[in-house]
Amino acid sequence: MRHFGCHAATDPAAPSGALLHLPSGESLPVLDVCRARPGAARLAFLAACGAARTSERLSDAAIPITGAFLLAGFPTAVGTLREIDSTHADHVTRDFYRRAAEEPAHGPALAAHHSVRALRERMPQRPHVRAAYVHAGA
Template sequence: MLCATRAAAGAVRRQLPVPDRLHAHHSRRGPLRWAPEEVRRIRPFLHCPMQLAEPDPPTDGTLSPPSTDTPTTAAVLARLPRSAVAHFACHGSNDHTNQGMLHLHDHATAPLTISALAQTDLAQPRLAYLSACGTANPGTNLIDQALHLTGAFQLAGFPQVVGALWPIDDRQAAVVTESFYSRLTADGSGRLDPDQAASALPDTVRAARDRCPAPPSLRAGHLHTGA
């Protein structure tokens, strides 16, 4: 997880607002092999990032209590209020009851759901990037009134949010993420400008299409919501 204090994240005009980056690459669906590479690729675009990372499985089979650097739901929710940018690289799901979730360390007992996010008071949100499967999928029960995780992050206060309509390829997600962040700094200043997210994402998807025309599902699932 990459995160910032309020003071650091508030210095938007002078430097990149420090992001909040969730890197949870082990879950019930198995490891996301490209999540560490995704972290490595976006770090150069971020100012003083702090990361919460899922620990490697113990070799002796014993389970240790979560550390302060473990991406538990409580740890994430504690950091979100003072974070300007939040980037999650983990598994996601929608259980078709309109309670989509991000699969953090303790998702089985304390999932980060839409309802949990709705109770978070954000001080200075700029951008949330949900590099996880199905985060923009509303489910099927109340499809005409549905709320998905991508929309929930926007309603919680993030004016720019990127999510995924369906399962996304782990390796392609790292490529798309790097290209997206590079376009947020395309003005040459070196500062990340989250307000360019609405144009940066389609430009990123078109560039991915030009590199690899087929299959479209590898790139077309990425969705931006916001102003």
């Protein structure tokens, strides 16, 4: 499993210009992610603002960061479509990992689904908060 809690950016002029801004201050470009090999890792969890967002100008050709992890060989990835509040991200992340550990046979897609539903139950009047999270892959 690979977990990234950081910021993400897209480049409207370049379909493969997305990158993660790592906490160390370094950047991880989407092309480097595509070239990586996950080894035994089965999941990439990207608590990064906009990790699943594509370029507005080149939406049909862009490689979102979550998609780059799939191209690299990760069977599944969780990301966000836009900026997320760190407090909500922390709740969703902790809930996701708790659910994934308690019932590993159900898989990350169901853990993500239930984590977002729990956020919906806590904050029914704020759909924009929960709508940011997406699961990609198997």
